[in-house]
Amino acid sequence: MTKQQKNTSLPAILCLTDACDRPESELFIGLKRAGFDVDVMCNPKGRNYQRLVDVGMVAQPIALKNRFDKEGIAAIREQLGKKNYEIIHAYNPRALACGLTASKGTDIKIVAYRGVIGNISFLNPESWITFLHPRVSKIVCVADAIKDYLANLKFLWLRIPDSKLQRIYKGHDLSWYQAEPADLSEFGVQDEDFVVCCTGRNTPRKGFDDLIQAMRELPSDVKVHLLLVGDVDKNEEIRELAARSSASERIHFTGFRTDAPSLAAASDVFVLPSKEREGLPRAVIESMVYGVPPVVTRVGGMPELVENEVSGLVVPPSNSIELAGAIERLYRDEGFRAQLGQAARERIAGQFHTAETVRETSELYKSLVGRS
Template sequence: MNSKSSSPVVLCITDSCDLPESELFIGLHRAGLQIEVMANPKGRNYQRIEQAGVLISPITLTGRFDGVGARKIREKLKSRQFTVVQSFNPRALACSLRASRGMDVKIVVYRGVIGNVGVWSPESWITFLHPRVDRIMCVSDAVKRYFLNIRFLGRRISPHKIIRIYKGHNLEWYTRAPADISEFGFPATAFVFCCTGRDRPGKGFGTLVDAMEYLEDDSPVYLLLVGDLLENQELAARIRSSRHADRIQLAGFRTDAPQVAAACDGLVLPSESEGLPRVVIEAMAYRRPVVVTDAGGMPELVRDGLDGLVVPVRNSAALAGAMDSIARNPELAKTFGDNGYQRISTDFNTNTTVQQTLELYQELTDELRA
């Protein structure tokens, strides 16, 4: 911290925070930041944060207009002289904006996905486009560009308000043994690509299944689809009609998705839009080669030809070619895996995220005191 500046005092409001978010709070606390957290007590990492010595109190927001939650936040803000309030989801932002009305405090919000914010959306004006939002912390440059491209009557959000801080990971989180996938019966000569995602539009599962049609019969490529896809009848029909249907297996929803990716030989993500997908980071942390589309923040994460291969969106032929080239070249697959592991270690680690977040909070506090 700069001893000549006022030290930040920060309140973070979230829900059931994931591991990178939880470790950010812990890292900020260990770095000497005066931080308090309000989070859903049912979240799996709530006790982890508490046991690390971070001041944390329970809150379960039911929506953007949760009056009870907003009053709890306001009471917390009155309890000490906070300089920054950071929200990690839209409902927390809407409630914290109402709770902090009339108070001298800076407002920050995190955004990890592209889309669903626009000038014709009333909800956007009580969240991300609210004039009292001081910074939007974007998980990738792609998310940042999305906000910079929003226009209203010829005007746009000030570039000063939009920043990019990658969500950091720690390689020590990815030391658990790979899952047992023997139940799926892949042959010993198979090169299995894992694909993990939710059953929703834009995830590209159909494009991926169609990609199998472009593979030669002697290709070693097989697919393991992980996620809540078992009820997707359209996808099931697509798989049945594939001439390589026997190469595609559905694992359903798994709580050990990172370890499933580790048990496979590579990961493919054919999404049409992504912020900075955690599943790709997890696979790279397990030294797995990856094939991704040039959507959202994925080209920032995966350097084409170094950590894996990047192909155009909705291009089944390109997906097939990329998977096949990696599957037929073990040395290339190993090189991609090793490079990806090093990239997460150096460029997407928790320590960097903590340091950049500390600098942001100090900058905001200095602006407040100016």
């Protein structure tokens, strides 16, 4: 490659990830269509793996076991030897650590992705082999809240330079979401019932306890059915809390479901009552796509995703009274509920579209290698 060609051509990118989701996969495909030479190393067990194979983007299947995976590092190093890659884009800490090790001794630019707040510290040795590693050129943050969190990390004179941080929202497309609303009768829910859906992993920070308490705070004439979707059904403490609730017969544990978006689409309201550390939760985005108004807490990137009183309602975290008030308001005002749902759908279509993610990522890559 001549110097002139190098200054005008688009850089070759090696993306390292695990079982990539739809937005991630479509970003890779969008970059390829934009003219970038993009190869992907990802987990062959991922739902979108075959789609990437079909468009010729999988360089090697890889499933990294940890941040020191010798076999994985060797596979990445082998791939780097096959092409003049100028950028590695790593989408999780394991991929980042292994990519940094595999590319040691090269001048390849390293881009890291960060989707959550927390677990990075100047006092944590593992942070120095991932996001705080001096060879990391950029950290792409999925929300401004994550970018602000990283910008405020300090220890003595140490901090992450602002120039290393960039917010790029993970993009979506309404056409990806074609699921039919689920039949909720298996949970004893009738067509005329008012349903609140909450999807999340079994972790205390998701605030399931606050939501169950909010059910107790609702007036007696507000009859709401609550669907708790995910592995929270294995949490005995939460199950006991629900059993003691005055609304226990209307609290339903679905367990892990592959059709979680269909359950949200069949609901009247979607609630995510997280206490801390959220990025841009996929479950909230999916509910918004289906026109289901969200109620979220003022945590992490959720207030960026949901405009209070416009595309949903935002309440303080760990406040069951405020949470109950938001649910009651949407229960009693069908017109307002429909208005928020429509605005939520339009917000994802307009402000969080995959085309914008492709454009911003393209500009980032070109700026890293000095091309415009």
